[in-house]
Amino acid sequence: MRNKKQLLIEQLDKKLEKFKDSAMVQIPTKGWINTIRTTLNMTRDQLGTKLEMTKGAIQKIEEREALGQITINKLRDVGQALDMKFVYGFVPNNGTIDDLIQIEAEKLAQKIVLRTNQNMKLEDQGIGDEKIARTIKELASEIKREMRKSLWD
Template sequence: MRNKRQLLIEQLDQKLMKFQESALVLVPTKGWINTIRTTLNMTRDQLGTKLGMSKGAIQKIEEREAKGQITINKLKDVGQALNMKFVYGFVPNDGSIENLIRLESEKLARKIVLRTNQNMKLEDQGIGDEKLNDTINDLANEIKREVRKSLWD
């Protein structure tokens, strides 16, 4: 039975799936604003007029975007002036939120079980590799199911 957290994860993964392909798009060297403006054969003066700014201010905006020093609100404003929608978001490196949680759960479970097993070995009570792997998998599944906050420590 799925709990509320699992349902939220599934819903977010469905929304983010649409962006997986776009994550492969590289930002142009001069930034999107400059690239789109020049592709549209629009001058800085013309874009400036739409934004109520000078040609020099548009140049600064383009430079700040290329350096990654521009605000999201400014990008939205420029998008509106270009009659385009500004899109912003994050896409998981490993394909989905579920995979991200699974990998982190396995990492945390391994850390906990190996630390505990080390202490048990010192007392001559360590467990074998097969039992160790089973214990790691069981704990990882439990951590994944609960999505513990400690997962992100």
């Protein structure tokens, strides 16, 4: 039976899955606003009229977007003026949220097990590589299931 946390992870993965292809899209050097505006053959004055701003203000918006210094609200406003919907989201670098949690759980488990084994070796009680691997796998499963906050330390 799935627990509440696992269900939330699955639901989030399902939502983020729609963004997966967007991670492959390269952002234009001059930014989306400038690229879309010029592709539509729209002047800064024309976009400024739609946003009730000056041509200079539109230039500043385009510059700030290209530098990554623009607000989400401003991007949303420009999208609306261009009759487009502004969309944003996050895409996990390594597959899914579930994969991200698994990777972090394995890292934490390995750190704990290897540290413990090192202490045991000092007392002549170390365990073999096969047992270490199995212990790491079991601990990682437990950490993932419990979703310990220490996962993100």
